[in-house]
Each structure stands twice: as structure tokens, then as C-alpha cells.
Amino acid sequence: MRRIKLRHIFVHKCDWCNREIILNGQNSDPYVVNAERKYFCIEQTPGKPAKRDCMQDYLNYNKRVGDDKISRQKKQKEKEKKIAAIPRVMAKAKTYQNHHQR
């Protein structure tokens, strides 16, 4: 019986620069996948700074956009949340203490 070797080469486009990344096989490209399951190509010689690091570019871009778009309103809301959370935490600490004093 002859075995037919089936080689599936998976290709995924880089979510940042749209280059096709070959995920497996002999000519596979180095790539990284982030928590959002986005694929990014990366070009790096060990010991040297990356020539191309699409995930880093993507992160930097998001950070910049985030700083611009997440308005002060949202930041203000987060502050208010933190302040609102404090009395509850203190109340919890009190019950804890009472419980242990008995």
C-alpha cells in the first residue's frame, strides 16, 4: 500500500501588515499569536532587535489610539468606581474583625 503524503500548509495573513504568514512546513515564517488570536509576523535575529515586529507595532498603535480615544470621562469614571469601592471594603473588614473577636 502506498502512502500518500498530504501536506497541509496553513497560511494566515498578518493582522497588522497583511503579509501572508506560512504557519507550517519547510518555508514557514516566524510569527506570534496574541491573546486575541491575531497573527503577527516577526523578523528577528536572535540577540538583535527585531527588524519587524508587527505585534509590537500593533500594541504601540493601540496604546496611542487608546490614550486619545479613552477620554478623560472614562478615566474619571474609573476613579469614581475606586472611591465607591472603598466603603464596602472597610465594611467587610469590620465584619471580619467582629467575627474574630467573638
Ligand SMILES: [Zn+2]
Ligand atoms: Zn506583519
